[in-house]
Amino acid sequence: MQNTISFRKKARARWGVIFVIPTCVVLFVFVFYPICYTLVLSLNEYNFAYDMHMKFVGLKNFVDMFKDIQFLTALKNTLQFTLFMFVILVVLSLSLALLLFNKKRRSWLYRVSIFMPIVVPASLICILFSFMLADNFGIVNKFLVSIGLSGWSHNWLTDAKTARVWVIIVSVWGKVGFCTILFLSGLQNISQDMFEAAEIDGAVGWKKLIHIMIPNLTETFVVVGIWAILQCLKLFVTPNVLTKGGPANATLVMYQNIYNTAFNYFDMGYAAAQAFVLTALVMIFSLLNMKLSKGEN
Amino acid sequence: MARKQKLSFSIFVSAVLIVVSVLFLFPIFFCIFTSFKESAEIIRDITFIPHKWSSVNYDYVFARGAKYLRYYLNTIIITASSVAITLVLSALSGYAFARLHFRGSKFLLASILFLLAFPLCAILIPIYMMEYELRLLNSYLGIILPNLLCILPFSIFIMRGAFIDMSDELEDSAEIDGCSVPQTFFNIMLPLAQNALIIVLVSGFYNVWGEYTISKTLASKDSIMPISVALTLLKSEDWNYGVLAAAITLSIIPPIVVFAVFQDKLVEGMSAGAIKG
Numbered sequence: 039m040q041n042t043i044s045f046r047k048k049a050r051a052r053w054g055v056i057f058v059i060p061t062c063v064v065l066f067v068f069v070f071y072p073i074c075y076t077l078v079l080s081l082n083e084y085n086f087a088y089d090m091h092m093k094f095v096g097l098k099n100f101v102d103m104f105k106d107i108q109f110l111t112a113l114k115n116t117l118q119f120t121l122f123m124f125v126i127l128v129v130l131s132l133s134l135a136l137l138l139f140n141k142k143r144r145s146w147l148y149r150v151s152i153f154m155p156i157v158v159p160a161s162l163i164c165i166l167f168s169f170m171l172a173d174n175f176g177i178v179n180k181f182l183v184s185i186g187l188s189g190w191s192h193n194w195l196t197d198a199k200t201a202r203v204w205v206i207i208v209s210v211w212g213k214v215g216f217c218t219i220l221f222l223s224g225l226q227n228i229s230q231d232m233f234e235a236a237e238i239d240g241a242v243g244w245k246k247l248i249h250i251m252i253p254n255l256t257e258t259f260v261v262v263g264i265w266a267i268l269q270c271l272k273l274f275v276t277p278n279v280l281t282k283g284g285p286a287n288a289t290l291v292m293y294q295n296i297y298n299t300a301f302n303y304f305d306m307g308y309a310a311a312q313a314f315v316l317t318a319l320v321m322i323f324s325l326l327n328m329k330l331s332k333g334e335n
Numbered sequence: 336m337a338r339k340q341k342l343s344f345s346i347f348v349s350a351v352l353i354v355v356s357v358l359f360l361f362p363i364f365f366c367i368f369t370s371f372k373e374s375a376e377i378i379r380d381i382t383f384i385p386h387k388w389s390s391v392n393y394d395y396v397f398a399r400g401a402k403y404l405r406y407y408l409n410t411i412i413i414t415a416s417s418v419a420i421t422l423v424l425s426a427l428s429g430y431a432f433a434r435l436h437f438r439g440s441k442f443l444l445a446s447i448l449f450l451l452a453f454p455l456c457a458i459l460i461p462i463y464m465m466e467y468e469l470r471l472l473n474s475y476l477g478i479i480l481p482n483l484l485c486i487l488p489f490s491i492f493i494m495r496g497a498f499i500d501m502s503d504e505l506e507d508s509a510e511i512d513g514c515s516v517p518q519t520f521f522n523i524m525l526p527l528a529q530n531a532l533i534i535v536l537v538s539g540f541y542n543v544w545g546e547y548t549i550s551k552t553l554a555s556k557d558s559i560m561p562i563s564v565a566l567t568l569l570k571s572e573d574w575n576y577g578v579l580a581a582a583i584t585l586s587i588i589p590p591i592v593v594f595a596v597f598q599d600k601l602v603e604g605m606s607a608g609a610i611k612g
Contacts, residue, residue, distance in 0.1 A: 055437050068462065072460075076460055086464060140345070150594075156594075158545065159590070166583060274456075301552055
């Protein structure tokens with residue numbers, strides 16, 4: 039008997055390996071190998087358009103970066119966007135989740151309209167926004183004029199300040215639904231008993247929120263936090279389609295800068311080094327988020 | 336008094352939700368409405384709801400069919416193949432990670448999660464170079480394979496989650512009846528994971544459908560380019576926003592319809608996947 043069990047176990051393990059092999063091959067060729075390659079590239083000077091071979095330069099790319107105004111601008115913008123977008127994403131999605139949680143009946147329509155932007159192709163929606171924000175025939179300016187705020191009408195995407203604001207708004211529009219789903223399901227997982235007990239104790243409104251909901255959402259905060267940070271740091275589609283990083287690099291993010299360096303200038307080594315800095319930022323922020331959320335508990 | 340407070344609170348909640356919903360839906364409705372306007376109305380009158388409904392933009396899209404339909408077809412080919420491959424790979428490996436323990440399976444799973452954190456651009460640079468050498472740039476295969484990366488890890492976690500929740504007895508009794516592991520998997524376990532398969536299918540569908548970065552990097556020819564990239568390049572070429580809106584409408588309708596149909600399952604599955612992952 040003992041023998042058959044261990045035999046079965048072995049057979050299952052063997053099949054397990056066979057079952058994961060196709061996935062592992064794909065991930066190895068398209069993720070693991072490229073990451074190692076990027077690491078090698080980042081230590082070399084290699085222009086894909088001119089150079090026949092890589093030239094080993096050690097940490098030169100990493101040193102150059104911090105003298106490069108373009109890179110430093112991109113870094114600064116990325117950090118700023120991340121800060122604003124992250125706060126807005128978390129606060130807005132938590133508020134929306136609380137609203138939806140309180141709206142027990144007939145909430146289908148609200149849920150669909152808040153979650154829908156997740157599935158709409160971001161690049162296409164950016165084309166649409168660039169149209170809505172156009173200077174002389176955009177509907178946003180037309181609306182401002184029609185309610186008597188013609189002074190506010192603006193060439194939104196060519197002014198550095200407002201271009202940044204709109205990049206954030208459009209990005210949040212597309213991403214906030216997913217965070218809301220996570221928070222909502224976190225709220226729904228809190229046991230009903232806990233709410234009832236709290237109500238008997240006289241906890242209402244804000245008190246209920248602070249003493250019951252927030253502490254019970256720690257895990258959700260970690261998940262939402264990591265997801266949101268990844269999305270903010272990897273911001274690319276919205277600035278790329280909406281403003282192309284302009285005006286005057288006001289919305290140039292790291293991702294866009296890496297893309298330009300690699301695929302417009304073919305300076306692969308330098309781009310790879312920048313990509314590693316971005317990766318490091320992602321890791322640092324994710325860890326920080328995990329630590330902070332755990333600390334609160 | 337308390338009751339009155341409750342009522343006014345619920346009115347407040349509804350009011351805020353209505354405003355938010357309108358704001359969220361505005362761009363989508365604006366797009367659909369614009370696609371039915373004539374260009375005078377778009378540029379000069381700047382209406383929201385068209386005064387005169389016209390199909391002129393759609394006529395144009397279908398008349399210049401070859402170009403737009405090509406983009407559309409490219410999107411369909413890339414999406415269908417990526418999702419099909421993902422379904423197979425994630426079902427197999429999800430089952431293995433959930434139920435067929437082998438040495439190092441936990442470590443392997445953790446590494447997949449870790450790889451997820453790498454920004455795509457770090458991976459795309461070498462992929463571009465690899466595909467250049469292998470002449471895969473501007474080919475369907477060259478776009479489909481990297482697309483798997485975006486959806487495969489999440490799909491694996493969804494499938495794994497589904498298989499982990501199933502009882503051992505089913506498997507045991509199947510194997511006592513003499514089913515081999517693959518037989519048990521295909522005949523008994525896989526049909527039970529139907530809901531998870533739908534989530535993988537739907538989330539994969541809209542992710543690849545709207546994917547931009549990979550296609551923009553690896554496709555530069557019209558014959559391969561999906562619609563999500565092609566339309567952004569058209570923008571400066573012909574400034575006819577009516578036609579553009581019609582083309583955009585045609586390409587955002589499929590994911591929206593699919594989402595509306597599977598909304599409940601999808602929302603449940605996405606949150607479960609994210610928490611377990």
